[in-house]
Amino acid sequence: MVKSKRFIFARQFDGPPKESDFQLVEEETPELKDGEILVESLFNSVDPYMRPYTRQLPTGITMIGEGCGRVIESKSSDFPVGTVVMHRYGWCTHAVLDTKNKDPQNIIRKAPADYPKDLPLSLLLGAVGMPGMTAYYGLMKLCEPKEGETVFVNGAAGAVGSLVGQIAKIKGCRAVGSAGTDAKVAWLKELGFDAAFNYKTVSSLDAALKEAAPNGIDCYFDNVGADFSSTVLNHMNLFGRVSICGSISTYNDNEPAKGPYPFVTILFKQLTVTGFIVTRWIKEWPKGMEQMVQWIKEGKLKYREHVTEGFENMPKAFIGMLVGENTGKAVVKL
Ligand SMILES: NC(=O)c1ccc[n+]([C@@H]2O[C@H](COP(=O)([O-])OP(=O)(O)OC[C@H]3O[C@@H](n4cnc5c(N)ncnc54)[C@H](OP(=O)(O)O)[C@@H]3O)[C@@H](O)[C@H]2O)c1
Structure with missing residues (x-):
């Protein structure tokens, strides 16, 4: 015993x-x-x-x-x-x-x-477990990023977000991220993000996105939800893909957040918006884990x-x- x-x-x-x-x-x-x-x-x-x-x-x-x-x-x-x-x-x-x-x-x-x-x-x-599989499959399966496209991820210096941006780079995309301190933003730049900003200190999220993603966003990997996402949707390109991974800005709320409603934006931009729970791909995890290990060994994927x-x-x-x-x-x- x-x-x-x-x-x-x-x-x-x-x-x-x-x-x-x-x-x-x-x-x-x-x-x-x-x-x-x-x-x-x-x-x-x-x-x-x-x-x-x-x-x-x-x-x-x-x-x-x-x-x-x-x-x-x-x-x-x-x-x-x-x-x-x-x-x-x-x-x-x-x-x-x-x-x-x-x-x-x-x-x-x-x-x-x-x-x-x-x-x-x-x-x-x-990186080789649940958060890694979330980043890998959530991005690859739902956003289907293509070379030259812009991928935006919030919560970018966290477990999932930091991997999403790096996988986007491996796939030849422009990676843009936001995080909550200047030190985190500096780390994102070290990781190879093309642009990153501190969402807590920018004067407006809208202006920060315009500057960081001047050609619009093709793939949005959402870790934050609510108002943040409503603003990001306005920067999506036609036929953009949104992977709804998390909604951390609302987790402590006792009442569900209300509007603005995104449906007209989704309609006219013809966006594909998909929520997911990573265990839906559990049978594929061994393959994804192998891929993450390989990228880490090759030095293409860094972790903290x-x-x-x-x-x-x-x-x-x-x-x-x-x-x-x-x-x-x-x-x-x-
Ligand atoms: N769908 C799935 O299967 C699945 C699986 C795993 C994770 N997730 C989701 O993915 C997201 C990231 O998870 P993780 O494990 O990688 O956590 P994490 O990003 O390592 O840690 C959470 C981070 O969220 C940020 N944050 C907290 N409150 C915020 C707010 N109000 N607005 C913006 N950012 C805020 C903080 O960073 P800052 O300093 O940048 O604010 C914090 O470091 C979460 O939403 C989580 O629920 C989903």
Whole structure:
């Protein structure tokens, strides 16, 4: 038996999440049954979706989320001790997982057999994990960027956005991004973005977009939503494609944001606007992960991680990520 810790989602969030919305508990892990494994987390992820998803969930459950860990006890020949896995057991130091559970949305995924030894395992929660697949498939499948086109992404210095802009460059596009600090904007330029601006300090978003994307926007990868997106749509070119990935500017709202309504703009610009949840391509993830590893190894794709040390600091890391303390992927190292 092993002493494990987990965070309980103790109170429904009201506006921005607070540390008091979580409760830390310590308990002993149960004895393994046939087919079960005990995983010790190495890294846990904090992601924006945790804020809106919890709206539908009861309090008292383990706070939701993905972890990357190592099997330390096993009653499954498919997952021997030492295997590195990604799981969705939530905010915990240890997880007892049933390897016979084949629910595709909840499946335990193994690290790719050929995962390079010199890459940090935390990337399996970032560029080579869910956020990486979000950037890759959300851009490639829904925006179908073509050489010479302009791709605009907001939240551009985050886990997903920083990859979207770089993939756009790999595909021969002009990449434009916005982020919330000057240091983040400087990093976007280092990454090869053709233009980037601080959306918090520009005098008008409209003018900033006009300057950064003088020929209009062909592909819009939206991480922010609401008013921001209404403004961006006015800069779209005819037959532009919009990939609705997230809506972080509204996640803390108690009431849904109202208008302006985008339908006439979508109509006359003949835009294709598609929302997505990345797990719709889960069967294709291994291919996408391979592609991300290859680009990283070739030096075409750079990543940054914002690492918070210590399991006890998970609420702090989550709260900080939501207000923009991270550059690149926010992860917690246990
Ligand atoms: N559809 C899917 O399957 C899927 C999967 C993964 C992620 N997502 C979505 O993708 C988006 C990015 O996720 P991520 O994991 O890459 O997070 P992230 O960008 O690494 O972190 C969140 C960032 O959002 C920015 N932000 C916070 N409040 C904002 C506001 N009011 N307006 C503009 N920006 C704001 C902050 O950066 P600044 O300093 O720049 O403000 C913060 O660093 C989120 O909307 C998330 O929900 C969707």
